[in-house]
Amino acid sequence: MFLDTVLTRNPALVDTATALHRSGAVPPDTYVLDADAVEANAALLAAEAERLGLSLWFVVKQFGRNPALIRAVARHIPRFAAIDPPEARALHAAGARAGNLGHLVQIPRRDLPEMLAWRPEAVTVFDLANARAVSDAAGALGFVQDVFVRIEGAPGSVHPGQEGGIPLDALDDFAAVAEQLPSLRIAGVTAFPCVLRDPATGLLAPTATFELALRARELLSTRGHHPLKLSAPSATSMASLPLLAELGATHGEPGHSLTGTTPLHAADPHQPEQPAYVYVSEVSHLLADGRPALYGGGFYARGGIRDALLPRTGVRLPVQAAPAENIDYYRLLDAPPPGAVRAGDTAVLAFRTQIFVTRSTVAIVSGLATGNPRLTGLYDARGRAL
Numbered sequence: 001m002f003l004d005t006v007l008t009r010n011p012a013l014v015d016t017a018t019a020l021h022r023s024g025a026v027p028p029d030t031y032v033l034d035a036d037a038v039e040a041n042a043a044l045l046a047a048e049a050e051r052l053g054l055s056l057w058f059v060v061k062q063f064g065r066n067p068a069l070i071r072a073v074a075r076h077i078p079r080f081a082a083i084d085p086p087e088a089r090a091l092h093a094a095g096a097r098a099g100n101l102g103h104l105v106q107i108p109r110r111d112l113p114e115m116l117a118w119r120p121e122a123v124t125v126f127d128l129a130n131a132r133a134v135s136d137a138a139g140a141l142g143f144v145q146d147v148f149v150r151i152e153g154a155p156g157s158v159h160p161g162q163e164g165g166i167p168l169d170a171l172d173d174f175a176a177v178a179e180q181l182p183s184l185r186i187a188g189v190t191a192f193p194c195v196l197r198d199p200a201t202g203l204l205a206p207t208a209t210f211e212l213a214l215r216a217r218e219l220l221s222t223r224g225h226h227p228l229k230l231s232a233p234s235a236t237s238m239a240s241l242p243l244l245a246e247l248g249a250t251h252g253e254p255g256h257s258l259t260g261t262t263p264l265h266a267a268d269p270h271q272p273e274q275p276a277y278v279y280v281s282e283v284s285h286l287l288a289d290g291r292p293a294l295y296g297g298g299f300y301a302r303g304g305i306r307d308a309l310l311p312r313t314g315v316r317l318p319v320q321a322a323p324a325e326n327i328d329y330y331r332l333l334d335a336p337p338p339g340a341v342r343a344g345d346t347a348v349l350a351f352r353t354q355i356f357v358t359r360s361t362v363a364i365v366s367g368l369a370t371g372n373p374r375l376t377g378l379y380d381a382r383g384r385a386l
Helices: 003-009 011-023 035-052 067-074 085-093 109-116 128-141 168-178 208-222 241-247 263-267
Strands: 030-034 079-082 097-101 122-125 145-150 184-190 195-197 204-206 229-231 277-286 292-295 307-310 315-318 330-332 346-349 361-366 374-379
Touching: 003 011, 003 307, 011 030, 011 277, 011 346, 011 361, 030 035, 035 067, 035 241, 035 361, 067 085, 067 374, 079 085, 085 097, 085 109, 109 128, 122 128, 122 184, 128 145, 128 168, 128 184, 145 168, 168 184, 168 208, 184 208, 195 263, 204 241, 208 229
Parallel strands: 030 361, 079 097, 097 122, 122 145, 145 184, 184 229
Antiparallel strands: 030 277, 195 204, 277 292, 277 346, 292 330, 307 315, 307 346, 361 374
16 A cells, blocks of 8 residues: 555665664564654654644654654654553653543543543543543542543444444433533533544545534534534545644644654555655565465554565565455465566565564664664564564
8 A cells, every 4th residue: 555655765774674674683574664764754754733723633653652653753743642541641651641531432430530641632522421420530630621522423424343422312311411510511522433534535634523523613613612613534645634724623633643654655655754664574485376375463454555675686466365354374465477486585574563462573673864773672562663
C-alpha cells in the first residue's frame, strides 16, 4: 500500500531496515520506525493546528505505544487521546499529558480513580452508566470532570467492534439526567469516524457521522452548554485540518498522519507528512511451486498490503491474499522468476498497520534525517523494551 510512497519519500529508511535485518540486528517480523520523520510530522501538524486555531490529541496504538516515539511526538503535541487503559498508562508513563480518555474504549470503573487523578482534559462517555461512574469517581477525588458525549455513528459507518454512543434522538434525555450528576460537566461531543477519503474523488470529506456530531453540539448548546468542544477523529492530517477548522471542530486526533500512512498518503506520495515505517520480514522457505513464504506476525488484516521488495535482487512480488481465518504464521508471495529468491532473503513491505494488535518487534532508528542512522531501541508491540 505504501511501498512506492516510502521508496519515493524515504528511501534511506528502506536501506537502513534492510541493513539491520541482514546484520541480524533486527529479526523478521519487525517494524522499523524513523524517529526523525515521526517527530518532523508531529511538528508539522502542531504548527498547522495552531495556525488554524485547532487543538490536537495524538494517538499511538498504530505504532505500538512506543515510549521513544511518544516522547518525540509530545515535544510538539503535548496531550494524547488514549483508546484504552493500557494505552493511557503507557502514554502517561512516557510523560505525555492526558487529553481525552475513553476515546474508543470506555474506562473500566476500577480504573477511573487512577486515571481521573491525572486530571485529563476530557473523558468520553458512551452512555449514562459510564457518565455516572465518571461523576462518582471524580466526586470522590474532589473535582468536577469534563466529559465528551460520544454520539452514535450514522448507520453503516461504524467499524465492527467499535459500536456505541448516544443516538441523536436520545441526546435530550441523556443530557437531562447527566446535567444532574454532581461531579460531571458536559464539555463537548465526539463521534467516529468523522472524516474519510472518498474513494471516488480521492479527496477527504466529512462523513454523515460528522454531521450528527455537529447537530448534537447544537442541541446541547440550546440546553445551555457552552462553549462546547467538538473532537472529529479519523484521517486527521495536514490535508484534513483545514476541513476540520472550516466545519467547526475544535480538536483533531492525529494517528497515522504521524507516520505518513493515512489512506491519502498511499494515493498521493506528495502529502506533507513523510512515511516513517516499513515492515521487515524474511523468506522462511519456498513452496514446491516456487512461491516464497515470509515469516508472519505483523500482517494486519486491514493493511491494504500489495507487494514486497526483496532487496538482494531488487525483485518485487505481489503478496497473496489471506483469508479471514488465516493464522499469521507466514504470508505467501507470488512465485518469482527461477533463482530470484532464496530462503533467508530480506523482504521489505509497507502497509497500513495497528502494531498494538500484532506480535511484532518494533525497532526505532534515529539519525536518518542527518545521514547517520543508528538503531536506538528494540521494543515489543506494546512498547516494552526488549
